[in-house]
Amino acid sequence: MTFRTKLFPALAIVAAVGFAQAPAAQDSPDIDTVLATVNGTDITLGHMIALRASLPAQYGQLPPEILFNGILDQLIQQTLLMQSFEGEVSKRSALVLENERRAILATEVIEKVMQGALTDADVQAAYEERYANAGQETEYKAAHILVETEETARDLIAQLDGGADFATLARENSTGPSGPNGGDLGWFGPGVMVESFFNAVASLEPGQVSEPVQTQFGWHVIKLNETRLTETPPLEEVRAEIEETLRQEKFDDHVDTLTGQATIERSDASGIAPETINNLDLLEN
Known part of the structure; x- marks a missing residue:
């Protein structure tokens, strides 16, 4: 069971008993604002916001002060447990950490590529290509x-x-x-x-x-x-759809460019049964 999974009942307990008080509001807190220090390790507002963003939507129903305290208590607990860790990281955990880092960094690239500025000229040209010059159907x-x-x-x-x-x-x-x-x-x-x-x-x-x-x-x-x-829809009615399509095209082009510049070698997997990816026991070896 992961820390993220254990967070849910921990917050439920906080919601029920409401222990601890939220710290006094600061004039201009930022992501580097330190909320707690555990044996020299800082826990910042940024850490809390990142953890809050990963929670299921139902946690938004909790009063803000309860959620604030629950997340801070959880991060303190996680830090204590992390600091108490001894020995080598298991192969399974190491692989999970690699995958999570890969996924997080890939997501940042995706967001930068797809959220790049789209000009009105780009949108207008795509609109005319898709709708304005199309015959009625x-x-x-x-x-x-x-x-x-x-x-x-x-x-x-x-x-x-x-x-x-x-x-x-x-x-x-x-x-x-x-x-x-x-x-x-x-x-x-x-x-x-x-x-x-x-x-x-x-x-x-x-x-x-x-x-x-x-x-x-x-x-x-x-x-x-x-x-x-069919009638041709006005531009403003389909603008969001067109912008999403253009961003997706930018992403696809970016991946195609990276693929073309990369050296990718796939090993022969013909001797590996596809069902092998379900064998969690291999991670324990």
């Missing part, structure tokens, strides 16, 4: 009845031709998740549905019912209810 609002056999599908079509209500038949017969909702699939465009299903929908006129359509899910009877043309 047809979207479809349809419903379907999913059954296991073509024979059942054709029987349902015959009932519809005889005046039966589509939504009622869907609720009574469809095996798909949309059945209880009368088979309604809402609005969708290209690339959302299975190709054969979408092609059948696109060939219909509003109000028309398809012939049986087979997919890997079974046989479908499809009714097209409406169509519409």
